Every structure is written in structure tokens, then in C-alpha cells.
Amino acid sequence: MANLAVLASGNGSNFQSIAERFATQYRHRLSCLIYDRRNAFAAVRAEKLGVPSHYVSYFKRPREEAEEEIGLYLARYEIDLIALAGYMRLFTPGFVGKQQGRILNIHPSLLPKYPGTRGIEESYCSPDRELGITIHYVDAGIDTGSIIVQPSFHRNGTESLDEISERIHALEHDTYPDVILKLLNQL
Numbered sequence: 001m002a003n004l005a006v007l008a009s010g011n012g013s014n015f016q017s018i019a020e021r022f023a024t025q026y027r028h029r030l031s032c033l034i035y036d037r038r039n040a041f042a043a044v045r046a047e048k049l050g051v052p053s054h055y056v057s058y059f060k061r062p063r064e065e066a067e068e069e070i071g072l073y074l075a076r077y078e079i080d081l082i083a084l085a086g087y088m089r090l091f092t093p094g095f096v097g098k099q100q101g102r103i104l105n106i107h108p109s110l111l112p113k114y115p116g117t118r119g120i121e122e123s124y125c126s127p128d129r130e131l132g133i134t135i136h137y138v139d140a141g142i143d144t145g146s147i148i149v150q151p152s153f154h155r156n157g158t159e160s161l162d163e164i165s166e167r168i169h170a171l172e173h174d175t176y177p178d179v180i181l182k183l184l185n186q187l
């Protein structure tokens, strides 16, 4: 049995797909959600799904202090793996070093193309025919950690931005929970 924490800042659809997938198995536990924006919809989802959730503020305090608080939750739940799911913060090299390859992230483009917050729009506006997502380990950079998987699909060019966004999110929801479970199985 290994313990997972999900960190999210916003909508939390990936958090929900992870929670629903974890509910179909007994081997590992989704122990908690940690969120850094008071109005994160992910927290509403957590409540409905019966997953403990904790707010950690970054407001007017050094990043290190917020990370220390996160560290207390990680210790309390004996967390083995951290999955970022739309978490809009960069960690300090100190925190990343301490977690040593135990933090994952999901990004809605085929990295190293289109890092940052506009991955879907930039992919959509590019001439690329092959689009997709990346699940990678987290380092102290922006979407730069080593890549674990990159499932993709081909577009024909007639799709709208909404259609492409939907397809990317569906691919995320299909892929992330299983990758997480597979990594937990290997611990």
C-alpha cells in the first residue's frame, strides 16, 4: 500500500479522474488533496469524493514556508508520491531535492514543445499535426523534468480549439491515473 497526494490549483478534473480510478482498486490510497487557491474547484470535488483536502497559502510568505507546510501534510499522510494536477506553482530546488523524483506533473502538450500555461492554445495554433500530453517528473524548472510518457493523436486540422481541448483533457484523464498506479506498484 502506497500513499498518493494530489496538488491542484484550479478546476481539478484530473484530480477527479485520479480519485475515481483509485476508488476502483484497493492496493494504493489517494490520501489527500493539497490546494493553494482558496476558490479551487478541486476542493469542492474533494469534498464530494470524500478525499481529505488542505489549503496551503502562498500569500505574503516565502515559498519555503508554504513548502514546509506542504511537507507537514506529506509526513502526516506518509506520502510516497506527489501528483501535480494543474498546480500553478514552481517548487524551490530545496523542496524538489528533498522529494527526489517523487513528484509528477501532467502537461497538455508534447514537451519540450509549448511549456508554460498556454500549452493547449500554443499547440492548437502551431502547424503540428500530432498533438498530445506529457507526464513527467518535476524539477525546479518550468515543465523541464524527465519525461515518463507522451501519448498523442493526429488532428486533421478542421477541429475547433474547444474540440482539441476536450480531446487533450480526455487523454489526460485516461492516462494519468494509470501511470500513477503503475509507478506506485513499482515502489
Ligand code: GRF
Residues within 6 Å of the ligand: 008, 010, 011, 012, 013, 014, 015, 085, 086, 087, 106, 107, 108, 172
Ligand atoms: C491540465 O490541462 C493539465 O495538463 C495542466 O493543467 C490542467 C489542469 O486541469 N497542467 P484540471 O484542473 O485537472 O481540470
